[in-house]
Amino acid sequence: MNSYISPQRSLLSLISSLLALQLLLANQSLAAVNPDAAVKTENKKTDIHSQALTIFKEYLQIDTSNPPGNEKLGADYLAKVLKENGIEASVYETAPGRACVYARLKGTGKRKGVVLLNHIDVVPAHAPDWKFPPFSGTEQDGEIWGRGAIDMKGMGIIELMSMIAIKRSGKQLDRDLVFLGTPDEEVGGAHGAAWFVKNKGDLIKDCEYLINEGFIIDAYSDGKAKYWGVDVAEKNILWLGLTAKGLAGHASMPQENSANNRMVRALARLADNPPPFTLLPEVKHFYESIAHTEPAQLGALYRNIEKSTSADKATASKLKEDKLKSSMLANTVSLTVMKAGYKTNVIPAESYCELDCRLLPGVDHKAFIKQIREILQDDSIEVSVIQWEKAEPSPFESAFVKAVKKVNAIESKDGKTPVVPVIVPWFTDSHWFREVGLKAYGFAPVEIDAEHLATMHGKDERLPITSFNKGIDRLTLILQELAQLD
Numbered sequence: 072m073n074s075y076i077s078p079q080r081s082l083l084s085l086i087s088s089l090l091a092l093q094l095l096l097a098n099q100s101l102a103a104v105n106p107d108a109a110v111k112t113e114n115k116k117t118d119i120h121s122q123a124l125t126i127f128k129e130y131l132q133i134d135t136s137n138p139p140g141n142e143k144l145g146a147d148y149l150a151k152v153l154k155e156n157g158i159e160a161s162v163y164e165t166a167p168g169r170a171c172v173y174a175r176l177k178g179t180g181k182r183k184g185v186v187l188l189n190h191i192d193v194v195p196a197h198a199p200d201w202k203f204p205p206f207s208g209t210e211q212d213g214e215i216w217g218r219g220a221i222d223m224k225g226m227g228i229i230e231l232m233s234m235i236a237i238k239r240s241g242k243q244l245d246r247d248l249v250f251l252g253t254p255d256e257e258v259g260g261a262h263g264a265a266w267f268v269k270n271k272g273d274l275i276k277d278c279e280y281l282i283n284e285g286f287i288i289d290a291y292s293d294g295k296a297k298y299w300g301v302d303v304a305e306k307n308i309l310w311l312g313l314t315a316k317g318l319a320g321h322a323s324m325p326q327e328n329s330a331n332n333r334m335v336r337a338l339a340r341l342a343d344n345p346p347p348f349t350l351l352p353e354v355k356h357f358y359e360s361i362a363h364t365e366p367a368q369l370g371a372l373y374r375n376i377e378k379s380t381s382a383d384k385a386t387a388s389k390l391k392e393d394k395l396k397s398s399m400l401a402n403t404v405s406l407t408v409m410k411a412g413y414k415t416n417v418i419p420a421e422s423y424c425e426l427d428c429r430l431l432p433g434v435d436h437k438a439f440i441k442q443i444r445e446i447l448q449d450d451s452i453e454v455s456v457i458q459w460e461k462a463e464p465s466p467f468e469s470a471f472v473k474a475v476k477k478v479n480a481i482e483s484k485d486g487k488t489p490v491v492p493v494i495v496p497w498f499t500d501s502h503w504f505r506e507v508g509l510k511a512y513g514f515a516p517v518e519i520d521a522e523h524l525a526t527m528h529g530k531d532e533r534l535p536i537t538s539f540n541k542g543i544d545r546l547t548l549i550l551q552e553l554a555q556l557d
């Protein structure tokens with residue numbers, strides 16, 4: 072065993088010990104003078120955890136599959152729990168059977184408030200495919216099963232219990248905490264977050280930060296953390312419709328330039344020429360910081376990501392094997408809908424398809440459409456915009472990320488579990504709030520490995536209880552830290 076500790080290393084460990092102590096003190100102000108305080112804090116944690124588990128199970132038992140949603144049942148339940156714990160809560164109906172729940176824990180007002188956002192609805196579950204009924208909230212082998220366990224009723228209860236833990240501590244924070252549960256996220260948020268921002272936006276206009284779903288603590292298959300990924304941006308959505316028109320005719324007399332033939336040739340060019348890699352500074356930071364969590368060969372590519380993204384086709388293919396991570400490296404195009412023809416012996420007059428494009432933050436959609444046209448090389452094909460959703464990014468340099476890093480430092484003393492920025496390819500409700508000026512971050516502080524992540528929107532969705540409990544403790548500390556940071 073090597074007992075040598077470098078002066079730098081010992082200074083680092085001293086700093087992290089001090090940090091841990093400071094956080095402990097924030098949690099239990101009398102700890103330094105009262106030797107029983109540590110025991111009391113542990114008991115308090117146990118109380119919070121056991122109460123949280125019951126609430127988590129009951130919440131999962133409320134079927135809020137969207138459509139139709141029926142989220143008012145969930146909103147009423149959350150309001151009841153808040154009230155039982157001494158926090159006033161309001162339920163606002165957004166449509167029949169659908170509702171938001173809003174509650175505020177007052178702080179000293181020294182700094183601006185923090186919104187804890189979560190959606191009440193879940194995607195539907197096909198019960199026969201599941202090991203346990205999807206709305207049973209079953210506890211089995213240290214895990215809680217149910218639709219929404221990860222997306223995102225688990226995180227909703229982590230937010231709720233963190234707020235209750237802070238209320239119970241009796242120590243007022245320097246920032247107000249707002250709990251906001253919304254319906255309708257899974258189909259776009261028109262009756263949820265969009266409704267709230269439009270009709271009740273005044274309730275949060277004094278808030279600066281928003282914490283939501285988005286990313287997680289990525290974990291190895293044994294549950295050990297790899298890195299803490301904070302979603303700072305979502306890709307912009309651009310949906311395009313492509314139409315080729317031609318002459319209808321009898322299929323016994325082929326037309327070389329029929330609508331279908333021109334469409335197929337243009338689409339082949341598009342499939343063979345995906346948009347090139349564009350390395351954003353946040354993404355470079357992400358890849359370099361997590362390189363050590365991958366096997367040697369892939370780790371080397373990640374460590375030199377700038378070089379790797381401009382290397383040969385084989386390297387590009389290797390990077391693209393991880394579809395989630397590589398989605399951050401480029402604007403993407405997926406051919407989704409194809410429609411043409413109605414009878415085998417008739418050449419149709421029209422050929423139509425749809426493209427789902429996801430653009431990196433800062434990309435101009437008009438310029439991107441121009442690039443698509445250049446690749447299609449066929450001006451006779453009409454390109455129309457079906458949908459364009461612009462998503463504003465939030466800065467990685469912020470009090471929130473600093474707070475996350477402080478809490479992370481307690482667990483990751485060797486720095487091998489870094490906090491990194493992530494640009495997610497999907498959309499959450501964060502964009503509604505980023506649009507009105509809040510700094511929004513998608514971060515559920517729970518370890519989730521690839522196997523569990525795949526259950527989200529799939530079957531057998533479940534969350535380990537240890538991760539759930541740690542999530543409550545981490546978020547409580549993050550909020551306490553954030554309240555003290557500018």
Ligand SMILES: [Zn+2]
Pocket residue numbers: 190222223256284
């Ligand atoms: Zn979700």
